[in-house]
Amino acid sequence: MCPLLLAQSHDPESQLKYYNQVLRDAEASSLDINLEVVGKGKGVVASRNIDEGVTVFTERPLVNLQHLDNHASAIVCQACLRYVGSIELQIGHKLRSLVDQLRGAEQGGAHAESGGSAGDTEDEVDLDGALEAGERLEQIYAHVTPERIAELCSGAVTLPLTDGFRLPKPMPCRRGCGALYCSAACEAEAWEHSHCLLCTGTRTSSSPLVELKAEPFWEHARETNEIFLLAAQVVVSTLLRAARLLAGSSSGAAGPSDAYRSALLAAWQPYMYGWKRCWWDSVAVPDDVDDEEEFRTQLKSLASDSLELLSAAISDPRFGPELLQLEVYGSIVGMFELNNMGLSVPSPVEDYFLAVDEMEEGAEKQAVLQITQPLLDALDSEYASPCESTAFLALQSCINHSCDPNCTAVCDTGDRTVTVLAQRDIAAGEEITLSYIDVTLPYKERQAALRDYGFVCRCTRCVADAAAARSKRQGGAAKGFKVGRRR
Numbered sequence: 001m002c003p004l005l006l007a008q009s010h011d012p013e014s015q016l017k018y019y020n021q022v023l024r025d026a027e028a029s030s031l032d033i034n035l036e037v038v039g040k041g042k043g044v045v046a047s048r049n050i051d052e053g054v055t056v057f058t059e060r061p062l063v064n065l066q067h068l069d070n071h072a073s074a075i076v077c078q079a080c081l082r083y084v085g086s087i088e089l090q091i092g093h094k095l096r097s098l099v100d101q102l103r104g105a106e107q108g109g110a111h112a113e114s115g116g117s118a119g120d121t122e123d124e125v126d127l128d129g130a131l132e133a134g135e136r137l138e139q140i141y142a143h144v145t146p147e148r149i150a151e152l153c154s155g156a157v158t159l160p161l162t163d164g165f166r167l168p169k170p171m172p173c174r175r176g177c178g179a180l181y182c183s184a185a186c187e188a189e190a191w192e193h194s195h196c197l198l199c200t201g202t203r204t205s206s207s208p209l210v211e212l213k214a215e216p217f218w219e220h221a222r223e224t225n226e227i228f229l230l231a232a233q234v235v236v237s238t239l240l241r242a243a244r245l246l247a248g249s250s251s252g253a254a255g256p257s258d259a260y261r262s263a264l265l266a267a268w269q270p271y272m273y274g275w276k277r278c279w280w281d282s283v284a285v286p287d288d289v290d291d292e293e294e295f296r297t298q299l300k301s302l303a304s305d306s307l308e309l310l311s312a313a314i315s316d317p318r319f320g321p322e323l324l325q326l327e328v329y330g331s332i333v334g335m336f337e338l339n340n341m342g343l344s345v346p347s348p349v350e351d352y353f354l355a356v357d358e359m360e361e362g363a364e365k366q367a368v369l370q371i372t373q374p375l376l377d378a379l380d381s382e383y384a385s386p387c388e389s390t391a392f393l394a395l396q397s398c399i400n401h402s403c404d405p406n407c408t409a410v411c412d413t414g415d416r417t418v419t420v421l422a423q424r425d426i427a428a429g430e431e432i433t434l435s436y437i438d439v440t441l442p443y444k445e446r447q448a449a450l451r452d453y454g455f456v457c458r459c460t461r462c463v464a465d466a467a468a469a470r471s472k473r474q475g476g477a478a479k480g481f482k483v484g485r486r487r
C-alpha cells in the first residue's frame with residue numbers, strides 16, 4: 001500500500017498549484033512547469049524569450065549539508081555555507097586536518113607492517129599509502145612547524161593582507177555539538193528548522209524542552225551514508241512545521257485527526273512532488289556487485305536501521321507516525337540520490353593567495369611572500385579546495401539535465417541563494433536545462449556518469465551522439481563485410 005504522504009504526489013492539479021507558487025516565490029516570471037516533458041518526467045520551460053546572461057531565477061535551498069569529508073577543508077556556517085573565522089584559521093585548519101589525516105594513514109601502514117597478515121593485498125596497499133602519507137607529511141613540515149599550525153588555528157598570528165578578507169566570527173551551536181554558524185540568526189534558523197532535534201550537543205541551556213539523543217543516529221549515518229543526515233533534516237523540519245501549523249490552528253493534539261493530516265500534508269508539500277523511487281530501488285548497482293538483489297536488500301536494511309535510530313532520537317508526542325514509515329524515508333533518501341544539487345563555494349583562502357600573487361613586484365611583495373609562500377607550499381593543491389555541499393531546492397530540482405545545457409547555477413552564500421543564469425539566448429517554449437555532470441566527457445562516459453542518477457540521457461546532444469555511434473557501427477559492419485568479401 002502506498003502511504004498517504006506518497007500517494008499525494010500523483011495529483012497533477014495540486015502539483016501545478018504548488019509549483020506556480022514556487023515560481024512566484026522565485027520571481028521566475030519567464031518560466032512554466034511542464035508536468036510531462038517527453039521521456040523525462042516534469043521539467044521547466046521558458047514561457048518567453050530569455051537573453052544570454054540574464055538571471056532566470058534565484059531560490060534558497062530547502063535543506064543543505066556540507067559533505068562530511070569536506071569539513072577538513074573548510075569551516076563554514078552550517079546553515080548558509082559562508083566561510084567563518086579568519087583566513088589564518090582556515091589555513092591552520094586545513095593544515096591541521098591534513099596532518100591528522102596523513103598521520104592516520106601513516107599509522108595504518110605501520111599497523112599493517114607490524115600485523116601478522118603480511119602479503120595480504122589490502123595491507124600492501126596500506127603500506128604504499130603509508131609511504132606516500134609519510135612523504136607528504138615531510139613536505140608539509142619542510143615548510144611549517146606544528147607550532148605554526150597551532151598559532152594559525154588559535155588566532156595568535158595575523159597574516160599580511162588579511163584585512164581585506166574578513167570573515168564573520170564563528171557562532172557555536174547553543175548545545176556545543178561542534179556545529180558553527182556565521183551569525184546568531186543562522187544558528188537560530190538552523191535550530192528552529194531541525195537542529196533542535198538532531199543536535200548531539202550536551203551543554204544545557206534554558207531551551208529547548210526536548211531531550212537530545214541523536215548521537216547513535218549520527219554515528220550510523222557517518223559510518224554508512226551521510227544522505228541520511230539530509231533525509232533527517234527533511235523529516236524533522238516537516239514534523240516541526242506540521243506541529244507548529246497544528247498549534248496555530250484551533251484543533252487538538254496530533255493523531256489521526258483531519259487537522260493533523262492537513263497540517264502534515266501542508267508541511268510535506270515542498271518534498272511531496274520531488275518523490276521518485278525508494279533509495280534501494282533507484283541506486284545504480286556498482287560494477288563490483290554480483291548479486292543485485294542482495295545489494296538492494298542490504299540498502300533497505302541500512303535505511304531501516306537509520307530510520308529506527310532517527311525515530312528513537314526524535315520521539316515526541318506531537319508527531320504522528322506517517323513520516324516515519326520505511327517507504328517514505330526510503331523515498332526521501334532516493335529523492336536526494338536523484339534530485340539533489342551539488343553546491344561548491346570557492347574558498348577565500350584561494351582568493352587570499354591570488355591577491356598576494358597579484359601584488360606589485362617589489363620589496364613589499366617579497367616581505368609578504370616570505371610569510372605566505374611556506375604556507376602555500378605546505379598546503380600544495382589543498383590551498384584552493386572549496387566548500388562542497390549537497391542541497392535540495394524546490395524549483396532547481398525540477399530542471400532536467402542536458403549535455404549541452406542552456407543554463408548554469410551559481411551559489412551565493414552572502415544571501416544564501418542559488419541563482420540560475422541563462423548561458424545563451426533561450427527561446428520561448430524551450431526547455432530550461434542544467435548539466436549534472438562534466439559535459440566535456442565523451443558520450444559513453446557521460447552516459448555512465450548519468451547512470452548514477454538513475455537515467456539514460458535523452459538530451460539532444462546524446463540523441464545525436466547515439467545516432468552517430470549507431471551509423472558508425474553500421475558503417476563499420478558494412479566495412480567489415482567488404483573486408484570479408486575481399487578475403
Ligand SMILES: C[S@@+](CC[C@H](N)C(=O)[O-])C[C@H]1O[C@@H](n2cnc3c(N)ncnc32)[C@H](O)[C@@H]1O
Nearest residue numbers: 040041042339397398399400401455457458459
Ligand atoms: C532533478 S530531477 C529533474 C526533474 C524530473 N524530471 C522530475 O520529474 O522531477 C532528475 C530526474 O529527471 C529525469 N531526467 C533529467 N534529465 C534527463 C535527461 N536528459 N534524459 C532523461 N531523463 C532525465 C531523470 O529521471 C532524473 O532522475
